Amino acid sequence: MSAKAKVDEEKCVGCSACVSACPVEAISMEEGKAKVDEEKCVGCSACVSACPVEAIGMEDAE
Ligand code: SF4
Numbered sequence: 471m472s473a474k475a476k477v478d479e480e481k482c483v484g485c486s487a488c489v490s491a492c493p494v495e496a497i498s499m500e501e502g503k504a505k506v507d508e509e510k511c512v513g514c515s516a517c518v519s520a521c522p523v524e525a526i527g528m529e530d531a532e
């Protein structure tokens with residue numbers, strides 16, 4: 471897997487739905503915004519589907 475989830479902090483409303491959706495616990499809340507640990511993210515995109523405000527997208531990683 472090469473893609474990683476990326477949170478748009480301008481759009482994130484801090485609902486934490488993505489935290490619950492992530493199967494590998496790669497997302498945590500920091501100061502009311504979701505933060506993806508790219509070391510843990512396996513690129514499954516479950517969080518993208520879970521986000522109610524489309525604040526998460528997939529971005530190609532090196
Ligand atoms: S893409 Fe999958 S593994 Fe990566 S943060 Fe989102 S839910 Fe977690």
Ligand code: SF4
Nearest residue numbers: 482483485486488521
């Ligand atoms: S699901 Fe979307 S709005 Fe909710 S905390 Fe995650 S990124 Fe933010």
